Each structure stands twice: as C-alpha cells, then as structure tokens.
Amino acid sequence: MREAKLAHTDLFDPVEFNGLKLKNRIALSPLTRARATQDGKAGELQAVYYSQRASAGLLITEATAVVPGGRGGPFLPGLWEDAQIPGWKEVTDAVHAKNGLIFSQLWHAGRLSHSSLSADGKSAPVAPSEYSQPGEIFTEAGPQPYEPVHVMTKPEIKGMVGAYEAAAARAKKAGFDGIELHAAHSYLISAFLNDMTNKREDEYGGSIENRARFLKEILEACLKVWDGKRIMVRLAPLGHAYGTWDTDPEPLFTHVIDVMNELGIGWLDLVEGDTGVTRKPEPYFDVLKLREQFNGPTILNNLYTRDMAIEAREKNTGDIIAFGRPFIGNPDLVERLKADAELHEAPLKAYYGGGARGYTDFPTMEEA
Ligand SMILES: Cc1cc2nc3c(=O)[nH]c(=O)nc-3n(C[C@H](O)[C@H](O)[C@H](O)COP(=O)(O)O)c2cc1C
Structure with a gap:
C-alpha cells in the first residue's frame, strides 16, 4: 500500500516554481527556536541547523524581527540593522552550499512583544488599536503580563512600512532567495487584518480594504527591493492564535489574495485551520x-x-507541503518520509532556547 503510494507521488520529485528549482515539494515551516544572540544575531549555530535541513525543497526561516520591539521574546533574531546581515549570510551560504533554497520570514509581533525588547527598553508594544491581551510573555526577567499597547499613529504606520522595506533589503544582502511576510497568528500584520484586533476608524480600519491596507503597503514597499516572484505571504485565515481571529474570514482573505494577485506576489504559505491545533476551527x-x-x-x-x-x-x-514540528527532531525529514521511516519526536523543552542541545544534535537516520 505504502509502496504503491510512493510510486505515484510527486512529493519527492524536483519541481520549478517562479524560476526557482526545488529539490522536492517539501518545505521547512518557519520555526522560532530562540537561539539567536541577545542583540538578535543569527550565526554559525543557525547555519548548521538550517543546512542540516537543506534537503527540503524550500526552507523558511524562523520569524525575524524588522525592529527590536517586533520580537516576541528574548534570543529571537532580527534584520533591523546591518550588523545582523553577516550572521544570516553564514546561514544562506551554508544552505546554498547544499543546493538548498531559503526565504527569510520578516515579522513584527505587535502587541505580543514587551517593552523590555524595544530599542530603548521601555517603549510599549505597538498595535492597530487597544487590545488587552490576557496571559504572560516570556522575557529575560521571566514571565511577565502582556502590557497595555501603544496605538500606532499614521506616521508610525508609515515608519513601520519603511522598517519592513529596510529589513527586506537586508535579507537580500544576506543572500536569501526570497522573503516571507508573516501575516498570521495575531502578530502585527494579522492584528491589522482581523476585525477582533483592529478597531481603527481611519483608513487602516473598518472595511476589509482598510484592514488589508497595512499589508498592501508593506508588499508595495518590499516590491521596491524584491521581484514579486520572490515574495511570499503567510496567512492563517482560520487561526485562533492568542485567542483572536477574524469573525468573517472568507471575504477578508479573498480580498487579501486579490491584492496579492494584483501586485504579482509569487507565493502563498497557507496554514489550514488553527495552527498546531486543529484543521477545522469555527468560523470555518x-x-x-x-x-x-x-x-x-x-x-x-x-x-x-x-x-x-x-x-x-x-x-x-x-x-x-510544509512541515514544522516534525523537522525539529528530524533534520533529514525528507529522507525519512521517503523511506517511511520512524520519526523522532523532539522533546517540547528543546523547542525554544538551549543552544546546540535539542537544536543541531538530532541524528539523521544514518547517524542513528
Ligand atoms: C516551536 C515552534 C515555533 C514556531 N515558530 C513560528 C514562526 O516563527 N513563524 C511562523 O509563522 N510559525 C511558527 N510556528 C508555526 C509552524 O510554522 C507551523 O505552522 C505549525 O507548527 C504547524 O505545522 P506542523 O503541524 O507541521 O508543526 C512555530 C511552531 C512551533 C511548534
């Protein structure tokens, strides 16, 4: 049965999209692993980690902040300054040396950040409108309650669009094959899209067109730096991350795809259902x-x-097809799936932080 399935599938066959030759149709889903330096630099450790997974057709990096206050926790990487380019260049060189392809996921956590992570260490996290987020965020000083937000002014929105453009330009200098905009999981772009988190009354809130304007402006800005064929957008139209969602997602996300088509955006990274939880949440x-x-x-x-x-x-x-968690404990996931071999389940404590341990020390099938 399995043999027969494998004989017919093209999952493991090379394929070309948008002028990029992928080794197969398997992608590494973006995974935050919290092993960057305190000042948001990737480097040799990340180069090893990503190159270990370079048998995937396409790698998408962990969420990478466009400004310091865009991080959702300590030890997460960024591309907010030029000093962060060389570390990422090590990563892209290592992946390219294995004939892999890698996109940088550009990100701002919005209200799901913390003042201690901001550039001056005291600025409130930003959001499209007031939203009191229950729960706690993990900071360097341990877990702390989410903070009241600073509602973005229009000049600040324009400034943030500029931060995305600058980060996109740095991603290019760092040798990435493309960028992905993280527009899911209630982070900043998604907070603008969803009606539960966007109560603005100006041209960035209210109608679907208005709520999608921030994403549209970011895409237009990134198009000054990258060909649309190298830009991807991650959407989780049914996501319930951090207890928020859009109450009428179909027309909203249909509009977002219209915008992407109009602008000639190359790739869609579509999370089906509520990320990591269920494939059929309500509203569905x-x-x-x-x-x-x-x-x-x-x-x-x-x-x-x-x-x-x-x-x-x-x-x-x-x-x-993008795999997230299965790639954590299986650097050679592609080979294992091909052989229908057993997968190693990484312990949860390895997910976020811990240096090389639980990161680059999982053996391949052969090594095991
Ligand atoms: C440890 C961990 C970190 C994640 N970090 C990110 C991230 O940085 N950006 C993102 O878009 N999704 C992130 N996700 C979501 C995954 O990309 C993926 O959508 C999710 O794990 C579901 O896929 P899976 O069932 O194959 O794991 C993360 C998930 C996990 C478990």
Whole structure:
C-alpha cells in the first residue's frame, strides 16, 4: 500500500516554481527556536541547523524581527540593522552550499512583544488599536503580563512600512532567495487584518480594504527591493492564535489574495485551520478556495503527516507541503518520509532556547 503510494507521488520529485528549482515539494515551516544572540544575531549555530535541513525543497526561516520591539521574546533574531546581515549570510551560504533554497520570514509581533525588547527598553508594544491581551510573555526577567499597547499613529504606520522595506533589503544582502511576510497568528500584520484586533476608524480600519491596507503597503514597499516572484505571504485565515481571529474570514482573505494577485506576489504559505491545533476551527470556510484563486504556488501547512502530504499531492490541493514540528527532531525529514521511516519526536523543552542541545544534535537516520 505504502509502496504503491510512493510510486505515484510527486512529493519527492524536483519541481520549478517562479524560476526557482526545488529539490522536492517539501518545505521547512518557519520555526522560532530562540537561539539567536541577545542583540538578535543569527550565526554559525543557525547555519548548521538550517543546512542540516537543506534537503527540503524550500526552507523558511524562523520569524525575524524588522525592529527590536517586533520580537516576541528574548534570543529571537532580527534584520533591523546591518550588523545582523553577516550572521544570516553564514546561514544562506551554508544552505546554498547544499543546493538548498531559503526565504527569510520578516515579522513584527505587535502587541505580543514587551517593552523590555524595544530599542530603548521601555517603549510599549505597538498595535492597530487597544487590545488587552490576557496571559504572560516570556522575557529575560521571566514571565511577565502582556502590557497595555501603544496605538500606532499614521506616521508610525508609515515608519513601520519603511522598517519592513529596510529589513527586506537586508535579507537580500544576506543572500536569501526570497522573503516571507508573516501575516498570521495575531502578530502585527494579522492584528491589522482581523476585525477582533483592529478597531481603527481611519483608513487602516473598518472595511476589509482598510484592514488589508497595512499589508498592501508593506508588499508595495518590499516590491521596491524584491521581484514579486520572490515574495511570499503567510496567512492563517482560520487561526485562533492568542485567542483572536477574524469573525468573517472568507471575504477578508479573498480580498487579501486579490491584492496579492494584483501586485504579482509569487507565493502563498497557507496554514489550514488553527495552527498546531486543529484543521477545522469555527468560523470555518474551505481555505483551499484561496489556493484556487491565487496565481502562484501555494504551500500548505498544519498537522501534516506523510500520508496526508502524499494525499494532498494526489488530489493536488496544494503545490508544496510544509512541515514544522516534525523537522525539529528530524533534520533529514525528507529522507525519512521517503523511506517511511520512524520519526523522532523532539522533546517540547528543546523547542525554544538551549543552544546546540535539542537544536543541531538530532541524528539523521544514518547517524542513528
Ligand atoms: C516551536 C515552534 C515555533 C514556531 N515558530 C513560528 C514562526 O516563527 N513563524 C511562523 O509563522 N510559525 C511558527 N510556528 C508555526 C509552524 O510554522 C507551523 O505552522 C505549525 O507548527 C504547524 O505545522 P506542523 O503541524 O507541521 O508543526 C512555530 C511552531 C512551533 C511548534
């Protein structure tokens, strides 16, 4: 049965999209691993980690902040200053040496950041509008309650668009093959998109067009630096991250795809369902319609197993399948899936922080 499935699947076959030659249709989903330096630099350790996973057709980096206060925790990397370019260049060189492709995920956590992470160590996290976030954020001083937000003024929104453009330019200098805008999980762009977190009354709030304006302006700015074929957008239209979502997601995300098509954006990274939790949350709509609507290749993600990935290709519901957690403990996930070998489950404590341990020390099948 398995043999027969493998014989038919094109999951492991090379494929070309937007002029990039992928080794297969498997992607590394963006995974924050919290092993950057205190000042947000990647380097040799990340170079080892990503190059270990370079048998995937496409790698997408962990969320990388466009300004210091865009980080959602300590030891997360950034591209907010030129000094962060060389460390990422080590990463892209190591991945390219293994014939891999890697996109940088550009990010701002919005209200899900903390003043201690901001440039001056005391500025409140920013958001499109007031929102009192329950719960705690992990900071260098331990867990702390989320803080009251600073509602962004229009000049600050323009400034943030500029920060995305500057980070996109640094990603290019660092040798990335493209960028992904993180527009999911209630972080800043997603907080603008979703009606639960955006109560603005100016041209950045209210109607769907207005809520999508921040993303549109960021895309337009990034297009000054990158060809649209090298830009990807990550959307989780049904995501419930941090207890928020959009109450009528279908028209909103249909509009977002229209904008992406109009601007000639190359790639869609589509999280099906509530990330890491379920593929069918409420309010539900069939997000695969967005793949039909989108002009470029679509990456599918969330809770995929080997069989589901093979089935997705059989039914052609998406072009590429991204795996997140399975890649943590299995650097050679592609080879293991191909061989239908057992997967190693990484312990949860390895996910965030801990240096090389639980990061670059998981053996390949051969080494094991
Ligand atoms: C440890 C960890 C870190 C993550 N970090 C990010 C991130 O930086 N950016 C992002 O878009 N998603 C992030 N995610 C979500 C994953 O990319 C992915 O969508 C999710 O794990 C579901 O895919 P999976 O079932 O294959 O793991 C993270 C998930 C985990 C478990």
